[in-house]
Amino acid sequence: MYLTEKEQRMLEGAEGYAVRKSMEILVALGDIYDAKSLIKVGSVQVAGVSYHNLGDAGLEFLNELAKDGKVRVLTTLNPAGMDLENWQQLGISPEFAEKQNLVIDAFKRMGILISCTCTPYLIGNLPLYGEHIAWSESSAVTFANSVIGAKTNREGGPSALAAAFVGKTPCYGLHLDENRVPEVHVQVNAELTKLSDWGALGYAIGKKAENKIPYITGVKAADLDELKSFCASVVTYGAKPLFYIKGITPGAEQQPQPKETVTIEQADIKNAYDNINDEVSDIELVCVGCPHCSINEIAKVAELLEGKKVADGTEFWVATSRTAKQLADKRGYTQIIEAAGAKFACDTCMAVAPLKGRFKSLATTSAKGCFYSRQNNMKTKMGSMEECVEAAVTGKWSS
Amino acid sequence: MEQLKGRLISKGKGEGEALVTTQPISFYGGVDPNTGVVIEKGHELQGQSVKGKILVFPTGKGSTVGSYTLYRMKKNGTAPAAIVNRECETVVAVGVIISEIPCVDKIDIAKIKTGSHVQVESGVVTLL
DSSP: OOOOHHHHHTTTTOOOOOHHHHHHHHHHHHHHTTTEEEOOEEEEEOOOOOOOHHHHOOOHHHHHHHHHHOSSSSSEEEESSSOSSSSSSGTTOOOHHHHHHHHHHHHTTTOOOOOSSSOOOOOOOOOOTOOOOESSSSSHHIEEEEIIIOOEEEEHHHHHHHHHHHHHEEOOOGGGGGGGOOOOOEEEOSSSSSSHHHHHHHHHHHHHHHTTTTEEOOOOOOOOOHHHHHHHHHTTTTSSOOOTTTTTTGGGGGGGOOOOOOEEOOOHHHHHHHHOOOOOOOOOEEEEEEEEOOOOOOOOOHHHTOOOOOTOOOOOEEEOOOOHHHHHHHHHHHHHHHHHEEEEEETTOOOTTTOOTTTEEEEEHHHHHHHHHHTTTOOEEEEOHHHHHHHHHBOOOOO | EEEEEEEEEEEEEEEEEEEEOOOOOOOOTTTTTTTEEEEEEETTTTTTOOSSSSEEEBBBSOTEEEEEEEEHHHHOSSSEEEEEEEOOOHHHHHHHHHHOOEEEEEEOOGGGGOOEEEEEETTTEEEE
């Protein structure tokens, strides 16, 4: 990969340890993928924040970088392993909280915004169409590439940090237009009637378009929350972190419709639910917000929960960004939700909090949430917001 | 003494006994960072320790958190002495760089046998 004189000096250590280490990472990736050069990025989203995944060694690594590492572009942070303010309420141990706070302190010293959300595009890190960015967090990467039309590879935590310290990323993969051409036509013949249907659609397409870029037709309408859910699901279950939906996402009209065609029928949606759902009736945890709830979704939860009570023996978590929660506070949604006995889980989520062994069963609106909760040995149920609220109130899954 | 020339991924010198597999490795969830033992169910190296070995495998797979797993292994003293790949991918590449584990790829790994004595340095694998 070609380096400018300045970049060469950065690689040799002229701008300190963090920049040298970052350049080593970026140059190795550039060489592996035959990048011609580095390109500037407009923003970075850093994953690998939960102490649960980092451990003491990861914390040490971040502390090393934080000694002289400062981000050069707008950089936001993925969810942590706990609510940074109300971790006690969520049953997090003081030992875990102490370590998690040390991780957050390291990111703070680097100049990163402690946004702790998987929906950076909802809280002020909103790239432009065609803009090069370096994001980790697969659902956000997919949203940025597909719904916004920005350009990013699926970074890991360290490579995203490296891009932030240098302000650049190697130009390969999805940064290049020739690699953004759709590879399989997906004709959707199924009706989508509720939010979780989009998670099911993501599962169905992810399986049929494994490691390919889908070009989707037959979808009549979609809103922000539906696309957010679909992005998380389609990449979790196998597709590349880029898709086109004709008539809905940018760039679809300019791309050729691939010859290879698969169809999604109502039976495929049902099959997705059958695969995602386990045999379980008693629900110990209801969690919505994977990806993090938008203010609209919080409003919906408040509307459905008003005047009701969460069942004894069941917990109901609303996972969201602190920014969205602050809007909910002002609008009175928070009071309604908490009066019903539900809890906000800001800054964190069911995929990265240390939940293994705490709950045996989960109800959620999210297909991705089911995937990660199964890794935590939970039985899972996916359904609409209405079904999830009902499960919280009765402690049972009814359908 | 045969030399196999590849592509340098991560600097440094490593020497030891080769542990070879034809299957990709996922470090996150696939290797225990506290012991260095492969724990992925059904993997041909399941139950074997990679600690101090010249670990030879075709390519990495799995979650990007695997880069941090390699770093944890290095800090815990359970990391391999070096890694040799046919085709290095991002999880392993980033992991070996941040952990300073010597690594080379674009090597015909079929030429290396488990138990043989191997040295890795500057993108070259030497069969001793």
